[in-house]
Amino acid sequence: MARGTADRGVNTAHRTRTTRGTEGGSVRPVHGAFQHSMLRRCFNHDYRDPFFYMITITTHQRRPWFGVCENNACTLSADGLLVRDLWYRIPHDTPQIELSTLCLMPDHLHGIVHVTEHMEKPVGVPLRAFKSQCTSALRKRHGDAALTLWNPGYNDRVVWRRGSLRAYRHYILDNPRRYCLKKAHPDLFRTVTGLQHAALPPDQRWDGYGNLFLLDRPEKLAIRVSRKASAGEVAALREQTLTEAAQGTVIVSPFISPGEREIATAILDAPVGDVILLKPDGFPPLFKPNGRYFDLCVQGRLLILSRSVATVHGGATPLTRETCLALNAASAHIAEADTMEVIGKR
Numbered sequence: 001m002a003r004g005t006a007d008r009g010v011n012t013a014h015r016t017r018t019t020r021g022t023e024g025g026s027v028r029p030v031h032g033a034f035q036h037s038m039l040r041r042c043f044n045h046d047y048r049d050p051f052f053y054m055i056t057i058t059t060h061q062r063r064p065w066f067g068v069c070e071n072n073a074c075t076l077s078a079d080g081l082l083v084r085d086l087w088y089r090i091p092h093d094t095p096q097i098e099l100s101t102l103c104l105m106p107d108h109l110h111g112i113v114h115v116t117e118h119m120e121k122p123v124g125v126p127l128r129a130f131k132s133q134c135t136s137a138l139r140k141r142h143g144d145a146a147l148t149l150w151n152p153g154y155n156d157r158v159v160w161r162r163g164s165l166r167a168y169r170h171y172i173l174d175n176p177r178r179y180c181l182k183k184a185h186p187d188l189f190r191t192v193t194g195l196q197h198a199a200l201p202p203d204q205r206w207d208g209y210g211n212l213f214l215l216d217r218p219e220k221l222a223i224r225v226s227r228k229a230s231a232g233e234v235a236a237l238r239e240q241t242l243t244e245a246a247q248g249t250v251i252v253s254p255f256i257s258p259g260e261r262e263i264a265t266a267i268l269d270a271p272v273g274d275v276i277l278l279k280p281d282g283f284p285p286l287f288k289p290n291g292r293y294f295d296l297c298v299q300g301r302l303l304i305l306s307r308s309v310a311t312v313h314g315g316a317t318p319l320t321r322e323t324c325l326a327l328n329a330a331s332a333h334i335a336e337a338d339t340m341e342v343i344g345k346r
Helices: 078-087 124-142 162-173 175-184 212-216 231-246 258-269 291-298 321-334
Strands: 027-030 033-036 052-058 067-070 073-076 097-104 108-115 155-159 206-210 220-225 250-253 274-279 302-307 339-342
Touching: 052 124, 052 162, 067 175, 073 078, 073 097, 073 175, 078 097, 078 108, 078 124, 097 162, 108 162, 155 162, 162 175, 206 212, 212 274, 212 302, 220 231, 220 258, 220 321, 231 250, 231 258, 231 339, 250 258, 250 321, 258 274, 258 291, 274 321, 291 302, 302 321
Parallel strands: 220 250, 220 339, 250 274, 274 302
Antiparallel strands: 027 033, 052 108, 052 155, 067 073, 097 108, 206 302
């Protein structure tokens, strides 16, 4: 469901701009730095500024208050209709906000809000007011003064580019379809920790997400492409890889270098081909693959592996040369040293 505003005003300012203030709410120290109490993505951004923001808010204990998903669509309950109507009231209370795409799911909502001009208070203030209004309305409706509707805080992403805005809108509107697919294939959408398998390097602890049976396949091929490889060399390896994949070989790689990512894109676009993707930084809570990787997961064509590491919210593991070499070595081990490699001219 969507009520539109124009795409005007997508701000393309550089991401490291200086903030004039921080969003309301406490902060707490994490490893010598500070972490906002909300689930924010951009810690040096002024949330009073004109931008598009994609917002995600989840219900307490992921209780499905708002409806049911069937046949790739979400049918709203009376509670869901009430929450939807309160969402559309946000601009009445805060005229500097316009609403774009909204999708209410049984246990969460995704919405894009557009701050059209600099506000005195950050965007989190009207969002907290919205959450409070919803809680009060449902407490009154159900006659339960202790009812807890939402999880604390919310998740936001600052939309920096117009292309990103279109991608986020597609992601939001495609949510019911993905939700139904995950319900239909639960074994393909869960993280398994502490994997035990002969194909995995024995000196490390591994976690996995997706089709674990790909590890059992006898034909696996590791792909490694140097950043020095020429376009012609990458194109030749891409065609070889697609041929192998079409014959049932599982392609194994972290897909880090530009050449490796080009090959990954070709496999994603192909009608057949299975992939084991090595991820450097673990699986955060509520992890799920995005875009074409999601569709590959539904088809049972994807397994994501990562060494078991502690993930810290709000930060990414630095991708060092040592990490890349370790991932390539693990790929070769999983493929039993069967590797196609392009080094390029030195």
